[in-house]
Each structure stands twice: as structure tokens, then as C-alpha cells.
Amino acid sequence: MWARLLSGRRSKLAVLAVWLIVASVAGPIAIKLSEVQDNEQIGALPASAEAHRAADRLARAFPEPSALVAVAVYARDAGLTAADRAKVDADRAAFARYAEGGQVAPAEPSADGKALLLAFALAGDDDAQSAAVEHIRNQLTTGPPHGLRVALTGSAGATDDIFDAFEGMDGALLLATALAVALILILSYRSPVLWLLPLIAVGIASQLASAVVYLLAKHAGLAVNLQSQSILTILVFGVGVDYALLLIARYREELREHDDRHAAMAQALRRSLPAIAASAATVSLGLLCLLAAALPATRGLGPVGAVGVIAAFAVMTTLLPAFVVLFGRWVFWPFVPRVGGAVAEHRVWRAIAGRVGAAPRAIWLVTALVLVALTAGISTLGIGMPGDKSFTKEVGSVTGQHMVEDHYAAGTVSPALIIAPAGAAGAVTAAAKGVDGVADVAPAELSADGQWARVRAVLADPPESDAAVETVRRLRTAVHGDGALVGGDTAVQLDTRDAAARDDRVVMPLILAVVLIVLVLLLRAVVAPLLLLASVVLSYLAALGAGGLVLSAMGYPDLWEALPLQTFLFLVALGVDYTIFLMTRAREEVARTDHRTGVLTALTVTGGVITSAGVVLAATFGALTVLPLVPSVQTAVIVVVGVLLDTLLVRTLLIPALALHLGRRVWWPGRLSHPTPVTPAPLRETVPTT
Numbered sequence: 001m002w003a004r005l006l007s008g009r010r011s012k013l014a015v016l017a018v019w020l021i022v023a024s025v026a027g028p029i030a031i032k033l034s035e036v037q038d039n040e041q042i043g044a045l046p047a048s049a050e051a052h053r054a055a056d057r058l059a060r061a062f063p064e065p066s067a068l069v070a071v072a073v074y075a076r077d078a079g080l081t082a083a084d085r086a087k088v089d090a091d092r093a094a095f096a097r098y099a100e101g102g103q104v105a106p107a108e109p110s111a112d113g114k115a116l117l118l119a120f121a122l123a124g125d126d127d128a129q130s131a132a133v134e135h136i137r138n139q140l141t142t143g144p145p146h147g148l149r150v151a152l153t154g155s156a157g158a159t160d161d162i163f164d165a166f167e168g169m170d171g172a173l174l175l176a177t178a179l180a181v182a183l184i185l186i187l188s189y190r191s192p193v194l195w196l197l198p199l200i201a202v203g204i205a206s207q208l209a210s211a212v213v214y215l216l217a218k219h220a221g222l223a224v225n226l227q228s229q230s231i232l233t234i235l236v237f238g239v240g241v242d243y244a245l246l247l248i249a250r251y252r253e254e255l256r257e258h259d260d261r262h263a264a265m266a267q268a269l270r271r272s273l274p275a276i277a278a279s280a281a282t283v284s285l286g287l288l289c290l291l292a293a294a295l296p297a298t299r300g301l302g303p304v305g306a307v308g309v310i311a312a313f314a315v316m317t318t319l320l321p322a323f324v325v326l327f328g329r330w331v332f333w334p335f336v337p338r339v340g341g342a343v344a345e346h347r348v349w350r351a352i353a354g355r356v357g358a359a360p361r362a363i364w365l366v367t368a369l370v371l372v373a374l375t376a377g378i379s380t381l382g383i384g385m386p387g388d389k390s391f392t393k394e395v396g397s398v399t400g401q402h403m404v405e406d407h408y409a410a411g412t413v414s415p416a417l418i419i420a421p422a423g424a425a426g427a428v429t430a431a432a433k434g435v436d437g438v439a440d441v442a443p444a445e446l447s448a449d450g451q452w453a454r455v456r457a458v459l460a461d462p463p464e465s466d467a468a469v470e471t472v473r474r475l476r477t478a479v480h481g482d483g484a485l486v487g488g489d490t491a492v493q494l495d496t497r498d499a500a501a502r503d504d505r506v507v508m509p510l511i512l513a514v515v516l517i518v519l520v521l522l523l524r525a526v527v528a529p530l531l532l533l534a535s536v537v538l539s540y541l542a543a544l545g546a547g548g549l550v551l552s553a554m555g556y557p558d559l560w561e562a563l564p565l566q567t568f569l570f571l572v573a574l575g576v577d578y579t580i581f582l583m584t585r586a587r588e589e590v591a592r593t594d595h596r597t598g599v600l601t602a603l604t605v606t607g608g609v610i611t612s613a614g615v616v617l618a619a620t621f622g623a624l625t626v627l628p629l630v631p632s633v634q635t636a637v638i639v640v641v642g643v644l645l646d647t648l649l650v651r652t653l654l655i656p657a658l659a660l661h662l663g664r665r666v667w668w669p670g671r672l673s674h675p676t677p678v679t680p681a682p683l684r685e686t687v688p689t690t
Helices: 002-007 011-030 039-043 050-061 082-098 126-141 154-166 169-189 196-219 226-255 261-292 296-327 347-358 360-380 396-407 422-433 466-482 489-523 527-554 563-592 595-626 630-667
Strands: 069-075 115-121 149-153 416-421 438-441 452-459 485-487
Touching: 011 196, 011 296, 050 416, 050 452, 050 485, 050 489, 069 082, 069 126, 069 154, 069 396, 082 115, 082 126, 115 396, 126 149, 126 154, 149 154, 149 396, 154 396, 169 196, 169 226, 169 595, 196 226, 196 296, 226 261, 226 296, 226 563, 226 595, 226 630, 261 296, 261 489, 261 563, 296 489, 296 563, 347 360, 347 595, 347 630, 360 527, 360 630, 416 422, 416 466, 416 489, 422 438, 422 452, 422 466, 452 466, 466 485, 466 489, 485 489, 489 527, 489 563, 527 563, 527 630, 563 595, 563 630, 595 630
Parallel strands: none
Antiparallel strands: 069 115, 069 149, 416 452, 416 485, 438 452
16 A cells, blocks of 8 residues: 555655655755754763763862863974064964963973973853964964974864864765765666666755754754764765665566556565665664763764664655656666566676575685684774874874974873862872873862862873873872872773773674564574674674775774774664665565575575665765764775675675575574475576666
8 A cells, every 4th residue: 555655646746745845844954954063072971981070070179161272382493592482472462362361371391492382271252262263373373483383282273173174074075975876876777867866865865864853953952963964964875875776676677577667666665665674774773772872972873873764764765766656667768677578687696696506605604714814904903093193184283282292291281180189189199190101290279169179190191192091090090099080181082992892892782682683573584684693793893804904004093982883883784784685585585486596586686786785885985085084084994895895795695605505494483494395486687787
């Protein structure tokens, strides 16, 4: 009934009219999505983290306006000159108008006499501070004496660099994604018209998803940041076009069996909808598993991504069928499918099916060994990305941080902040001075009510380095006995790593459990789902290894802490799609023929469309490389490698060969695991070359 409604002669027009109204309403709302971004969530910690508790206690004991801190650095390798010092004095006077309290403290000289540093908090609200940063940077870079190096760092410089780097990136990402998808659709369909239909539909799905996310963020408190908005675009285009490829390929098959294109689409919907629905359920439920994560940035990605997948599913299974049927058979020109017409031979996939059928045991063993060998590349990766390595090119704030590290204790700009009861101030200060890796400890500062003391401990190593993280771990051990908490940027790095490790332990098994349940319900078996799950986990590890080799060659081997979990989700939930498409078709074929013929027929008839779908998904994630952030490039590399491995090795060789090697036991305990007296049908191919 539902399938006939979506593709009926008159009802399709009603469906199109409804979606036209939805698109006209969603469009103006979708463009507002960037207005509700909260990018502070990207680096936020769970409330239970010590750095978060320390920051909260510090804010209450030492209430200060929330302000960006500008750090202007001046350095000359041969030693500062009188002209250099005059430049610093002039800048200090000019900066006073933007500083909190209208004053800037005297410049702090380095011990080697080669650098000076001005540090001050900015006055005003967020807009005033943002405007002030531009004026400060202009003043700093105007007329420095020849040979004097200058840079703006601190939170003010870093925030300004981020805004500059991402200006116009939303449009660039959308354009890169759309162009990649359009090119692959043109190559897949070899039609001057057909490729436009799924592209228009997925564009509407993207607008719908963005509008829903905006409304949820505006009125229901859904957290959205730059990362989740970027992933939303990628997911909608990636899964949406995948669903379109599967549906249109099945529709083309049915057009050779039905004179009436409306009946053909109804049948295509009935036969492809279970696989598409299972795919959407797997990905959206997998994304919702991220709600169990401790890191807010990871947790917030879950519902945003799930909205995108559901929007893509809704549009591609309602609007697209009506849209395609509206244009008739001619939309496939010049390869128009006719009833009873000859089916184009797909020699490549028929040959692959023949090879798999001839030696299934050898093929799955060799394929599994290749995947295992690729996992060795994991050893080239590290966890924990220093802040100065997060951009794909060096920005001004990073240059300034390096200048500070060259002439001052590396942790000067970002000391560890210890908050302790006032009575323990002396003991805490003494304990901090005795910790290896602490370069200097400032005298304790008492709060206005006299109950708390703040101690600043300057670390000897760069704030986000592994050495600095271990120093904070030792520092916490040394001062916890006095009731103190240790916060600051390095403490945030430490707690982020610990929270990410916790999320890996908790969320990864949860995702696997959800995927397994969906597969069991879909295939009505236990053995096949377990095999599929094991295959995608192995594929993920191989992708991490192969991606590690690529990232090491690119100079980006240190992964952002949350990246292993996020790429695990994408590769397990999205990677299993291709085996879902394969095995649901195999189940259909096995039910009407025999096991061997059914599996090989499924491999042959789905080969082209699933390969196209995998290339589309890889291309959409590859579009993340247009963003100037290293974590985005890392995500793109690992997911692209993983999707291609799933498409070209796991789904093409490993799963079909294992299914043939195990025989009907793969469907245990379902009815297909029991032999039935059927006459084997010849190996068919019903999909033209794609």
C-alpha cells in the first residue's frame, strides 16, 4: 500500500507537492544553522573531570570577567635593540585601550635577553573582544624594526585564527561534497539527466536535516558545533546517495519486468526498503550510542548525525521514488531499460563471482590475512594532538607559542592552576616545587573571603605535550593529600585523554551490540550477523593501520583523542551497510534457489551499485580535507580508506567467500539453514554496468 502510494499515477503528484512545501519552509531555516553553533563544546570536559571541577572552584573563589587573553611576543635572535624596546612600549600604550582595567602590565623579558612578552585580558563583551583582536594584531604588525619577529598568541590569538581559518568553509565543504557526488553519479549512470534527480533529492534532505537541527538547537538545547555541522553535511550526502543508488538500481531491474513504471517502482520499493531501513537504523542507532560518551563534543555529534540519517532516509524513500517515476523511462537515456530487453553483461562482477565460487576458502583466508597485515600500521599512530598541531598550516597563534617556548619556560603562557584550602597554601606550594617537570611556582594568592588559595605552577614542557601531561599527573598526586585540585590547559588535555579512553571502552561495545541486534532482526539468523560484525571490526583495524601509514607520511600521526571512537562508529555503522545490501539480496536469492547460486547471484547483481555507493561515501568524507583542521583530515583519511576496504575487499571477497565456505550454516538458526529441495537457477545478472 505504502509503496503504491509513493509511486502511484496521481498520488506521486501529492507526494511531490508535500515535499515542495517542506523544502520551501526548511530552506530559510537551514541557513541559520551556523547561528546556533557552540564551539566551546569542542574542548569541553565532563563535569566530573578534575580540570572542570578546578575551573568551577577557581571561578567561584576568584570571580573574574570571562575574557580572552592576548599575548604579544617580540623576539630577535641577535638580542633586542633600543628600537625593538621602543616598539614594545608604543604597542603597550596602544593596547591599553583594549585591556581590562585600561592598563597593560610591563613587558616580561626572557632570561636570554632576546624576547619580550606583553600579556593582558581584553575588556568588553564577546563582540568587543573580537573586534579588539583585529586592532591589536594590526598594531602589532605595523612597522616593527627590521629583523624583529612579532606574533599574537594566547586565547585571543588562537580564537581569531580559528575564525579566520573557517571563514567561508561551510560553503566550500558543501560545494566540494556536491561536486564529488555529482561526478560519481554521472560516471555511474552514464546519463545526462538521471544523476540530477538523486542530487536534487539529497540537497533537499540536507536542507531538511539542517532545519531540524537548528530548531532542536534553538528550542530544545541540542548542542551543535562546527564539527557536528560538517559531519551532518557529509552524512546526509553520503548515506542519501547510497540509498538512491540502491533504489534506482532495483527500479531499473523491475522496469525489465513491468510495462507500467509505477508498478516497477512499487516493486522496487518493496524489495529494497528492508535493506535501506536496516541501514538507516544501524547508522542512526549507532550515532545515538554516542549519547553514552563522556566528552561533550562526542556526545553532541550523536543526535545531530542521527537527524541527518533519518532525514536522508525519509527523502530518499518518499520524494525520490515519486520524482524518478514522474520523468518516466527516458530519464535513463541513452541506456533505457525495456521489458524483456537484453541485460548488459557485467563481465567484471560475473568474473569475480566465478573466482569466489571456485576457491572460497583460499580467498577468504588470503583476504583476512591482508587485512590483518594492514593493522600493523596502527603502531605508527599516537593518541593526543598538541594544540600547535591542530591546523594544517601554521597560524599566527602557533608561531607565537613557539616563540614563547624558544625563550621562556614552555608553560609560561599556560601554567597549571592549583586551587587549595587557604590553610594548605604553604604545603601545596612546597609540594608543587618538588614535582619533577615544574619550572617555577608563584606565591599563593588568597581569595577575597580568605578561604581559598590559588597557586600558579609553570611547567618546563609545552602545555599539551606528553611530558607536560605526565607532569600534571605527578602534580595531582603530590597535592591531592592537601585537598587541592589541579586545573589549567594541560590538566584539560590530561582529562580529555582519560575521558576519551573511557568512551572507547564504553561506547564501542555498545555500538557493536546495537549493530548486532539490527543484523539479527534483519537476517533472522545469528551466524551471519556475527560474521558481518567481525568483518567490519577487522576492516576498522585495517583502516586504522593503513590510514596510519598515510597520516604518518603526511606528518599527522598524532590523533585527536575522540577520533578513534568517531571513526569506529562511521566505519562499523556505515561499513556494515554494504554487507547488509549484499546479504539481504543473498537471503532473497537463496530463498528461491540454492545457497551457492543465491550468494553468487547476490554478489553479481549488487556489485556495481554497491561499489558506486562505496565510492560516493568515500568521496563525501574525502571532502572533509577542505577544512584546515588536522582532525578533519585524519577523519577523512581513515574513513575513506576504511570504506574502500569494506567495499572492495570485505563485501566483494571476504563475506561471499565465508558464506560459501560455511554453506547454509551461515543462516543458522533460521529456516534457510535447513536444506530445501529446489532446482538451482542459473547464475543471473539483472543490473547493467554501473
